[in-house]
Amino acid sequence: MSKTTRKTTRAAAKRPTKAAKTTKKAAPRRASKTATKRPAPEQATVNDRIAAALEAIAAQLAASTAKPADSAATLQSAEAFVWQPDGRLAPVPRVSRVELELLQGIDRMRDILIENTERFAAGLPANNALLWGARGMGKSSLVKAAHASVNARSGGNLKLIEIHREDIESLPSLMARLRNAPFRFIVFCDDLSFDGHDTSYKSLKAVLEGGIEGRPDNVILYATSNRRHLLARDMMENERSTAINPGEAVEEKVSLSDRFGLWLGFHKCSQDEYLAMVRGYCGHFAIGIDDQQLEREALEWSTTRGSRSGRVAWQFVQDLAGRLGVRMTGK
Secondary structure: OOOHHHHHHHHHOOOOOHHHHHHHHHHHHHHHHOOOOOOOOOHHHHEEEEHHHHHHHHHHHHHHHHHHHHHHHHOOOOOOOEEEOEEEOOOOOOOOOOOOOHOOHHHHHHHHHHHHHHHOOOOOOOOOEEEEEEOOOHHHHHHHHHHHHHHHHHOOOEEEEOOHHHHHHHHHHHHHHOOOOOOEEEEEEEOOOOOOOOOOOHHHHHHHHOOOOOOOOOEEEEEEEEOOOEOOHHHHHHHHHHHHOHHHHHHHHHHHHOOOOOEEEOOOOHHHHHHHHHHHHHHHOOOOOOHHHHHHHHHHHHHEEEOOOHHHHHHHHHHHHHHHHOOOOOO
C-alpha cells in the first residue's frame, strides 16, 4: 500500500459517517421528547393531593348518607345526647342534674322557663331562651332540671341535646338531622360566648331566625351565658372604632341575642337566698346539723370564696356532708 493510500484510509476512519451523525443528533431529541412526557415532581405531588382530597370527600359523603338511618334507633336509647364534631349523637346514660325543687332564689326565671318548655313539648309555639347573668346561679342547672320535669310529664318525647361552644358551626347540620325525627328536642349550649375574630356566631344567627329553611318546628334552642349580648365588650368596641358606620357594626353583633325570644336574667343572690339554698340541700340529703352552726359555717365558706351563689352553696354542702360522713344519694 502506498503512502498516499494509507493517509486516505486513516482520514476516512476518523471522519464519522452520515448515519452516525444522524444517530448522534437524533438521540438528544428523543430524550427531550421523553422528558416532556414524564410529569414534573411538583405536578405529581399536586395530582396526589387532589386524588387524596377527592377520596376523602367521597368517604365523607358516603358516611353522611348512612348516619340518618342510624339516628332513629339512637334517639330511642336515651333522653339526653351530646352532639359530636364528627356528626354523631352520643347517648348520655345519666344526666348530671339537680332536682328542680332544690333551685332556690330563681323562682321567676324557673316558672317562665318551665311554662315555655311545656308549651314546646305540647307542640305549641315557644321561644328560644337565653339564660344570662351571674356565674354559679343555676342557669345550666335550671335548663337540665326543666327538661327532666317536663319530659317526665310528656311521656319521654322531649330529648335534650348538648352542643359544645366550639362545635356551634355544625349547628345547621344538627338541625338537618333532627328536622324529620319523631321527637321534640331542646338543643342546649352552655356558656355560649364569642371573642376576637370569631365569626361562627353567624351560623347561629341563621339557625335561630333568618335562614331559608328556618328552625325546625320540633327543635328549640336554650343557651346560657355570662354576657347578655354573647359578645365581649372589647369585641364590640373594636367594631365601633374600625367600622365606616360604627352603629351598623355594633348592631350586627348585638342582633344575635335579639333572636332569642326569652331573656332570663340571673343576678347575685342575697345572704338570705344563699342560706335558703344551703338549708334546702341539707334537708334534701338529710344532713343533720344545728341550724346556728350551719349558718355560721355557710357564711364563713362564702366569705372565703368571695361570693354567694348556688354553686358556692352546693360546694359547701358537699364539703359538709363529707366531713359528717353523709352520703349524698338521691340526686
